[in-house]
Amino acid sequence: xxxxxxxxxxxxxxxxxxxxxxxxxxxxxxxxxxxxxxxxxxxxxxxxxxxxxxxxxxxxxxxxxxxxxxxxxxxxxxxxxxxxxxxxxxxxxxxxxxxxxxxxxxxxxxxxxxxxxxxxxxxxxxxxxxxxxxxxxxxxxxxxxxxxxxxxxxxxxxxxxxxxxxxxxxxxxxxxxxxxxxxxxxxxxxxxxxxxxxxxxxxxxxxxxxxxxxxxxxxxxxxxxxxxxxxxxxxxxxxxxxxxxxxxxxxxxxxxxxxxxxxxxxxxxxxxxxxxxxxxxxxxxxxxxxxxxxxxxxxxxxxxxxxxxxxxxxxxxxxxxxxxxxxxxxxxxxxxxxxxxxxxxxxxxxxxxxxxxxxxxxxxxxxxxxxxxxxxxxxxxxxxxxxxxxxxxxxxxxxxxxxxxxx
Amino acid sequence: xxxxxxxxxxxxxxxxxxxxxxxxxxxxxxxxxxxxxxxxxxxxxxxxxxxxxxxxxxxxxxxxxxxxxxxxxxxxxxxxxxxxxxxxxxxxxxxxxxxxxxxxxxxxxxxxxxxxxxxxxxxxxxxxxxxxxxxxxxxxxxxxxxxxxxxxxxxxxxxxxxxxxxxxxxxxxxxxxxxxxxxxxxxxxxxxxxxxxxxxxx
Numbered sequence: 001x002x003x004x005x006x007x008x009x010x011x012x013x014x015x016x017x018x019x020x021x022x023x024x025x026x027x028x029x030x031x032x033x034x035x036x037x038x039x040x041x042x043x044x045x046x047x048x049x050x051x052x053x054x055x056x057x058x059x060x061x062x063x064x065x066x067x068x069x070x071x072x073x074x075x076x077x078x079x080x081x082x083x084x085x086x087x088x089x090x091x092x093x094x095x096x097x098x099x100x101x102x103x104x105x106x107x108x109x110x111x112x113x114x115x116x117x118x119x120x121x122x123x124x125x126x127x128x129x130x131x132x133x134x135x136x137x138x139x140x141x142x143x144x145x146x147x148x149x150x151x152x153x154x155x156x157x158x159x160x161x162x163x164x165x166x167x168x169x170x171x172x173x174x175x176x177x178x179x180x181x182x183x184x185x186x187x188x189x190x191x192x193x194x195x196x197x198x199x200x201x202x203x204x205x206x207x208x209x210x211x212x213x214x215x216x217x218x219x220x221x222x223x224x225x226x227x228x229x230x231x232x233x234x235x236x237x238x239x240x241x242x243x244x245x246x247x248x249x250x251x252x253x254x255x256x257x258x259x260x261x262x263x264x265x266x267x268x269x270x271x272x273x274x275x276x277x278x279x280x281x282x283x284x285x286x287x288x289x290x291x292x293x294x295x296x297x298x299x300x301x302x303x304x305x306x307x308x309x310x311x312x313x314x315x316x317x318x319x320x321x322x323x324x325x326x327x328x329x330x331x332x333x334x335x336x337x338x339x340x341x342x343x344x345x346x347x348x349x350x351x352x353x354x355x356x357x358x359x360x361x362x363x364x365x366x367x368x369x370x371x372x373x374x375x376x377x378x379x380x381x382x383x384x385x386x387x388x389x390x391x392x393x394x395x396x397x398x399x400x401x402x403x404x405x406x407x
Numbered sequence: 408x409x410x411x412x413x414x415x416x417x418x419x420x421x422x423x424x425x426x427x428x429x430x431x432x433x434x435x436x437x438x439x440x441x442x443x444x445x446x447x448x449x450x451x452x453x454x455x456x457x458x459x460x461x462x463x464x465x466x467x468x469x470x471x472x473x474x475x476x477x478x479x480x481x482x483x484x485x486x487x488x489x490x491x492x493x494x495x496x497x498x499x500x501x502x503x504x505x506x507x508x509x510x511x512x513x514x515x516x517x518x519x520x521x522x523x524x525x526x527x528x529x530x531x532x533x534x535x536x537x538x539x540x541x542x543x544x545x546x547x548x549x550x551x552x553x554x555x556x557x558x559x560x561x562x563x564x565x566x567x568x569x570x571x572x573x574x575x576x577x578x579x580x581x582x583x584x585x586x587x588x589x590x591x592x593x594x595x596x597x598x599x600x601x602x603x604x605x606x607x608x609x
Contacts, residue, residue, distance in 0.1 A: 298483070298608070299607075299608075299609075301606075301608070302606055303607075323510075323515070323516075323519065324515070324516040325513035325514065325515055326513060326514045342513075344510040345488060348486060348487060348488040350486050351480075351486065352479070354479065358516055362516055363606070367605065368482055371482035372484070372485050373489045375483055377483070378494065379496070399491060
């Protein structure tokens with residue numbers, strides 16, 4: 001399998017202003033910049049499709065360019081990226097590949113609410129980065145713990161790549177937030193339009209694709225969350241249909257929260273690394289910054305009826321029915337007794353738990369046995385994305401489980 | 408300020424008879440004397456345990472002693488019964504490397520209910536339903552269970568209580584709870600919260 005050449009198919013994402021090398025390209029970039037502002041020189045579609053060689057920069061346009069002040073731009077100009085010390089420091093601090101130019105890094109810091117022009121904001125990069133992040137994380141979770149219930153997968157996804165984690169990462173990376181976006185702002189700041197005070201950012205979102213959306217009191221099943229909701233099991237922000245996204249400018253007219261802007265930035269960084277430095281660099285960045293974060297998955301469980309679930313599980317898997325035995329105890333007649341109870345199926349011990357009453361110890365032992373079942377992890381886990389590399393060994397199917405216990 | 412503190416402290420420390428014996432050990436500099444060295448060596452000379460491996464057969468061979476302190480087992484160690492059939496760890500766990508205690512010799516948590524009997528027929532079930540709907544005050548769940556020699560759970564599976572009976576039970580419960588004071592109410596609520604935390608294992 002040959003590696004994809006990202007430059008060719010991603011030309012819409014890697015717009016010409018990021019390659020500020022030659023004079024001709026700079027000429028195009030000025031034309032694009034005029035689009036965002038009031039310009040006497042609109043670039044038509046036919047003109048934009050013209051090959052670069054045909055465009056000859058007339059000298060009088062240069063003078064008109066210098067007339068545009070930075071204050072009239074919605075986001076910093078492209079050439080300011082080379083002059084920003086903060087941006088260079090961020091590039092070095094994150095140990096980003098040298099093939100990722102500072103101009104693109106500056107673009108990842110411009111949110112859609114700051115600059116609605118898709119050629120200058122990070123929306124397209126963030127979309128790509130979000131898809132990569134969720135794909136890598138879900139692959140890792142499902143292949144490492146094939147028996148996890150869906151609710152735990154949702155919670156683990158949220159913990160690894162949820163907006164709260166991403167905004168915490170931005171804080172750790174030392175990225176500062178601009179008070180207000182504008183052309184005069186240092187491009188090393190994260191720029192977005194802040195939500196006005198008094199606006200509730202947590203308004204319940206409505207998904208028009210979902211049936212019975214208006215029934216507020218109805219329970220939302222896990223299966224419907226898989227189909228209709230996003231990767232965290234939460235209602236999606238907007239419909240995926242691009243025809244309904246034309247009014248994206250007034251979608252963000254009210255502004256966004258810092259959390260949303262920070263998460264868009266982190267996703268855009270991963271997308272930019274993928275486009276400029278390729279897949280291996282993106283995977284390395286993902287491993288170093290996301291999967292390396294410690295998450296104790298056994299803390300994400302919450303059982304209401306562990307003993308009943310365990311007996312259902314044993315019946316489903318044709319094990320002997322579970323029974324509890326006291327392994328050890330101390331101070332039964334004292335104020336603080338401790339019982340250690342084990343749960344057995346046949347002659348095998350499934351789990352043990354301790355507690356200050358027999359009922360508590362039995363319940364905790366059942367929880368431990370259920371976690372022992374759900375947290376099974378196969379040896380030598382191989383992720384499906386390893387097949388993308390050249391000369392990969394033939395794929396062996398991963399362990400697939402029957403699914404969680406349904407009572 | 409630190410210097411004055413030291414000057415005050417020093418003559419006090421030079422007179423060890425003023426201090427209690429435990430304080431003396433802590434305040435003196437941790438210089439290892441010969442007696443403490445010997446004590447340390449003695450502490451390290453532990454009796455060989457069964458878990459250390461058999462010393463008699465291969466004394467000369469170097470090996471690792473794995474004797475962890477007793478603690479709750481990790482939930483990430485899947486029990487051998489829960490491993491899928493194609494997992495290599497299944498064959499490793501089943502041999503005698505792990506000494507299992509015989510579960511039959513252990514004390515049971517509560518007396519087992521025994522094998523299921525299935526001794527009630529459909530006419531008995533109809534009779535249970537008739538009795539419970541006709542006179543719910545007399546024929547409570549426990550009385551029906553005693554009469555038909557089954558568990559109260561089975562009675563509730565067969566038929567539910569009438570709405571009037573439920574309403575009355577609710578009123579009785581409210582009357583009882585209205586007599587509770589702050590302490591008892593809080594203790595009850597805490598108990599409920601604690602019970603919920605068992606399922607989260609915290």
